Amino acid sequence: MNKKWWIPIFAIIFFDIESIFANYFPVQLISEDWICVPRFLLSFFIFIAVYYDKKLALIYGLVFGLIMDIVFIDILGIYLFWYPAIIYGVSKLMKIIHTHLLILAFITLLAITVLEFGVYGFNFILQITDMPIEHFVNNRLFPTLLLNLVFYLLLAYPLKKYFTLIKKVKEEEEGMFQS
Amino acid sequence: MPQFFMNKRLIILLVGIILLVALIGFSLRERDNLSWPEQFVKDTAGFVQSIFAKPAHSIAGFVGNVQDLLHTYEENEILKKRLDEYAQLKIESDRLEKENEELKAIIEKKEDLASYNPLPASVISRSFDRWDETLIINKGENQGIKTNMAVVTSEGMIGTIKSTSKLSSTVQLLTTIDRANRIHVAVQAEKDVYGLIEGYDAESKMLLIKQIPSNSKVEKGQNVITSGLGGMYRKGLFIGTIEKVEPDQYGLTQTAYVKPAANFYNIEEVIVIERLMDQPDEDVVDNDE
Numbered sequence: 001m002n003k004k005w006w007i008p009i010f011a012i013i014f015f016d017i018e019s020i021f022a023n024y025f026p027v028q029l030i031s032e033d034w035i036c037v038p039r040f041l042l043s044f045f046i047f048i049a050v051y052y053d054k055k056l057a058l059i060y061g062l063v064f065g066l067i068m069d070i071v072f073i074d075i076l077g078i079y080l081f082w083y084p085a086i087i088y089g090v091s092k093l094m095k096i097i098h099t100h101l102l103i104l105a106f107i108t109l110l111a112i113t114v115l116e117f118g119v120y121g122f123n124f125i126l127q128i129t130d131m132p133i134e135h136f137v138n139n140r141l142f143p144t145l146l147l148n149l150v151f152y153l154l155l156a157y158p159l160k161k162y163f164t165l166i167k168k169v170k171e172e173e174e175g176m177f178q179s
Numbered sequence: 180m181p182q183f184f185m186n187k188r189l190i191i192l193l194v195g196i197i198l199l200v201a202l203i204g205f206s207l208r209e210r211d212n213l214s215w216p217e218q219f220v221k222d223t224a225g226f227v228q229s230i231f232a233k234p235a236h237s238i239a240g241f242v243g244n245v246q247d248l249l250h251t252y253e254e255n256e257i258l259k260k261r262l263d264e265y266a267q268l269k270i271e272s273d274r275l276e277k278e279n280e281e282l283k284a285i286i287e288k289k290e291d292l293a294s295y296n297p298l299p300a301s302v303i304s305r306s307f308d309r310w311d312e313t314l315i316i317n318k319g320e321n322q323g324i325k326t327n328m329a330v331v332t333s334e335g336m337i338g339t340i341k342s343t344s345k346l347s348s349t350v351q352l353l354t355t356i357d358r359a360n361r362i363h364v365a366v367q368a369e370k371d372v373y374g375l376i377e378g379y380d381a382e383s384k385m386l387l388i389k390q391i392p393s394n395s396k397v398e399k400g401q402n403v404i405t406s407g408l409g410g411m412y413r414k415g416l417f418i419g420t421i422e423k424v425e426p427d428q429y430g431l432t433q434t435a436y437v438k439p440a441a442n443f444y445n446i447e448e449v450i451v452i453e454r455l456m457d458q459p460d461e462d463v464v465d466n467d468e
Contacts, residue, residue: 016231019224019304023314024239028444032384037308069206070220072306072313074213074342074349077202081195123310126207131381 051163218344225347292407292414312352329412335440363409
């Protein structure tokens with residue numbers, strides 16, 4: 001089987017991990033007030049954008065953003081907007097910055113921060129939440145960043161290896177057609 | 180100006196923003212039913228999620244079992260104390276139930292506010308960003324689930340059905356800060372005190388019953404159940420116990436803080452409660468709210 005078929009499979013797996021995460025992750029044992037939001041899918045899309053294909057990452061962002069909106073929030077447009085916007089921003093940024101796993105860790109956390117603030121902003125404007133900003137930063141943003149940093153540290157190296165491998169295959173194929 | 184229109188990116192951005200606002204506007208309006216593409220995506224995602232939910236259930240179940248083993252001794256002590264009490268209660272409740280049935284037969288009353296039809300369901304996922312606390316369960320319209328039905332676990336009421344698709348439906352938990360999320364309840368005092376649950380206090384993690392008349396005797400430790408009078412839920416679903424009562428700003432009414440009985444984490448199996456008593460007309464309900 002062609003190795004690039006693992007991309008959609010990984011995407012679906014991460015999507016489902018996110019969807020059962022909130023019910024099982026025992027964050028209330030650490031602190032009752034903390035809310036850890038898994039942003040594994042976004043990190044994964046950032047990896048696609050940086051190490052493989054920017055356009056593909058944008059399409060994945062759009063599709064999964066729409067699915068998340070429909071399945072979880074019943075308000076269309078929040079993730080549909082933020083996923084592609086952030087992936088686009090990151091891919092622009094990575095043109096200037098040297099790609100290195102440690103730097104990318106920082107960029108991923110930055111992207112998650114932007115996403116959290118973005119979703120919080122939407123919810124605040126639409127009056128779904130009335131959470132004050134200090135509460136948001138202390139009880140949502142920091143735990144979320146911590147969780148996703150752990151996720152990143154665990155999976156960054158294998159993901160990078162995988163994407164550089166399939167990118168090499170892709171470039172070889174393209175080279176074959178051109179010659 | 181031609182330069183402005185030639186800029187492809189700018190045009191895409193503008194069209195995108197217009198579409199976005201339109202989509203948000205479309206989905207925020209009051210909707211009775213989800214559109215069919217939404218239902219389709221929900222059902223498909225629900226199918227895939229349920230595949231993943233099963234192993235997660237069993238892993239969590241195993242961890243739970245180990246924890247149970249560690250607490251066996253203490254629990255056993257408490258249970259032993261309760262056991263005598265329980266036997267007494269069981270006899271009493273059986274006797275009352277029988278008596279109740281006989282009396283109902285005499286007055287030829289078939290359904291009352293408390294009669295219901297339980298529809299068991301499994302949780303397949305939970306809203307991951309937790310702005311809006313929702314669960315997705317694996318039963319939908321095809322199994323007879325409708326919006327606004329009450330959802331309970333063995334411990335007590337946890338929420339209501341927010342939306343349904345053919346094979347799955349979304350449960351809104353009581354802990355959502357939503358002003359539309361109102362439940363008519365009865366506080367079991369000497370004489371029942373009625374009130375509305377009007378929201379959730381995230382800081383103290385308690386539900387609020389506001390506007391209880393200041394002369395009614397509501398105290399800490401009293402149980403709160405659904406009254407069945409709101410038209411949506413059956414009578415007698417356990418919600419929680421009163422933790423504290425505070426007079427409001429002007430002293431005319433009081434606010435009761437209710438500690439929910441149900442645990443809102445690790446929810447696996449739920450029961451959707453279908454009320455058998457006739458529902459009032461939809462229009463009337465809408466006007467009430």
